[in-house]
Amino acid sequence: MGLSIHSLRKLKERAQPIVALTATEYAIAHVLDQAGVDLLLVGDSLSMVALGYTSTLPVTVDELLHHCRAVRRGVERALLVADLPFGSYEQSPQQAFSTATRFLKETGVQAVKLEGGYPRMVETVAFLTESGIPVLGHLGLTPQAVHQLGGYRVQGKTAQAAERLLDQALALAGAGAFAVVLEHIPHDLAGEMSGTLLIPTIGIGAGPHCDGQILVTHDLLGLTEKPPLFVKPYADLRALIAEAVGRYGADVRAHRSFEER
Numbered sequence: 001m002g003l004s005i006h007s008l009r010k011l012k013e014r015a016q017p018i019v020a021l022t023a024t025e026y027a028i029a030h031v032l033d034q035a036g037v038d039l040l041l042v043g044d045s046l047s048m049v050a051l052g053y054t055s056t057l058p059v060t061v062d063e064l065l066h067h068c069r070a071v072r073r074g075v076e077r078a079l080l081v082a083d084l085p086f087g088s089y090e091q092s093p094q095q096a097f098s099t100a101t102r103f104l105k106e107t108g109v110q111a112v113k114l115e116g117g118y119p120r121m122v123e124t125v126a127f128l129t130e131s132g133i134p135v136l137g138h139l140g141l142t143p144q145a146v147h148q149l150g151g152y153r154v155q156g157k158t159a160q161a162a163e164r165l166l167d168q169a170l171a172l173a174g175a176g177a178f179a180v181v182l183e184h185i186p187h188d189l190a191g192e193m194s195g196t197l198l199i200p201t202i203g204i205g206a207g208p209h210c211d212g213q214i215l216v217t218h219d220l221l222g223l224t225e226k227p228p229l230f231v232k233p234y235a236d237l238r239a240l241i242a243e244a245v246g247r248y249g250a251d252v253r254a255h256r257s258f259e260e261r
Helices: 005-013 026-034 061-072 093-107 119-130 143-149 159-174 187-196 237-253
Strands: 018-022 039-042 079-083 111-113 135-140 179-183 201-204 212-215
Touching (some): 005 079, 026 061, 093 119, 119 135, 119 159, 159 179, 187 201
Parallel strands (some): 079 111, 111 135, 179 201
8 A cells, every 4th residue: 555644744753764756757756666765756856857957947737747647657655746836836825726636636646745934835735735635845945946045055054044944844834734845954953843843854955864855866866967966876877878878889880689698
């Protein structure tokens, strides 16, 4: 049986770290699911790693729906969450509900992720959760607000900024968010937030003290040319793929057989 939002809460209660990764298509999603990943996010990061854009902003609802459907076919165990793309939920709770219902009904994801913890976003999260739509929050470095933040910088470095992030996290939890992603914030702040919140925290570039961790799978596998500085690549698939294609090309040009030998 697959994991649910309640499964993540139980993992936190048992102090068992949550393993989370992104997925963009069927084959890799199936491998990740079979490998025991707890949460798979069809993130708007696919805008860059799968579609070649320079930020998360250009990806559309229809593009994300397409990728969610492909990933869903490869997932049996993991909790599947979809990012709502920039411009599809910020206008009003009603707009967010309309977009979120499309993802749940048309793709089979189990929850959606929204960025930000300001008062209007907290209101939106409450509206969605009260309407039966599970929500994963996202605080700290929120890539959809990259222009407002002035770049991909560490957030929450001052005492005032740290207090604001903690207050926002508590507000999101109070609004019904089942967990919150903490991105690119100081490690001690992430630890404090994880100890304060009853809901799980999932870190990315936020140190080891969160209740779980998430990375962009392309970064983890060494498929991105310039991964973020906080990412530890666990493989170098760019080199492996290039080497395999080189050997294939050599066989083609030498008229060698492709049969197993």
